[in-house]
Amino acid sequence: MAENNQDTEDQIFEAASRIFQRKGYAGARMQEIADEADINKSMLHYYYRSKDKLFRKVYQREMSRFFPVLFKVLSSEDPFDEKLEGLIDTYYSFLNDNPRIAHFILYEMNQHPGRFQQFIKEKGVHPPDSFVAQIQEDIKQGRMDAVEPRQLLVSIVGLILFPFVARTMVEVLFELDEKQFLRFLKKRKPFLVDFILNGINYRKQ
Amino acid sequence: MAENNQDTEDQIFEAASRIFQRKGYAGARMQEIADEADINKSMLHYYYRSKDKLFRKVYQREMSRFFPVLFKVLSSEDPFDEKLEGLIDTYYSFLNDNPRIAHFILYEMNQHPGRFQQFIKEKGVHPPDSFVAQIQEDIKQGRMDAVEPRQLLVSIVGLILFPFVARTMVEVLFELDEKQFLRFLKKRKPFLVDFILNGINYRKQ
DNA sequence: GTCTATATAACGATAGAC
């Protein structure tokens, strides 16, 4: 009882975030969010007016969390191989703490491309120029094959994200329980570093 | 008018398949499916009883289309590099004809893991043993690095699927219109072959 | 088999007491 304003508001928000990530906008129920927050359903409307407005706030925050994690690492000064390792480590622990976020983002993004585009423009989110420049320099210096930076970036992100997005597929087809799946992920980190560096013929000088 | 039984039934089914793939189960409306099929809404219930039953049939068919495309190519007798090229070609043209299917499958799979597992067991779907055996043989013969076959398989599939699943992300972040995106995909095919073969240090003998 | 009309239930949202 007597839990008030900011606490209640946050509690609703976090509950909504979990439910929307789990069920998507259309599949989520206001009653379900209220139950998850252990709060009366009418409080949701009191603080957020409507399901749509509540969803938009959740959407904004999850988007704002997802992309900086990715792009911040990419814009560091480290050489490519170290950067790659850093990215994989950072991304894996982030996705481990937010196992549904990649799914949520990919799904809602395709559901409302316009909303996503607006978000990206307003926030000025974009792959760091310095990353592209670094790759071009590495190619010029003969440290890697002449690859298209965008193809490489999509490949790296895809390789990292895919097991999280397709977790059920991996678990069921390979008959892994949760523990075995986590071991699979752990072994994937060194595998990916080797695989990607080999893939572009990276050689440190 | 006067279009009867099998035709009507199929028309409903195909319309439902498109709408469910576009909106997901929760987001799809029976009225929307009826409109898409250009058929009276009560016909949906006449032929399929309920939204749930209609969805399950669509789910079954899309699953039954998706996995064989993947696993059939993998179980061929071709050497690894040719198989890889064949897989990329086949998968790309399949995904091109069914641009929403990967999304649909990944989403509904995670929404009902139990249903997916049941489907996989009943249909006996699994990665072909011959593919694993081939990789082990190639490693033994020194034709590729000692990689874990499952990590490699997940990587290949992820590299192919990701741009389709994250299409909006790629288009918006790279500021590509539809035509430019298709060119990106086209250039991706040779890129992927090189990238993957290099990634495991494949050398033909 | 196909249509219109309607039952039934679920859900988002609001009113009003405290």
Next chain:
DNA sequence: GTCTATCGTTATATAGAC
């Protein structure tokens, strides 16, 4: 701010005429 009760809409599903 929090609760209960309820309104208004929309969605699925069915009844019944043709």
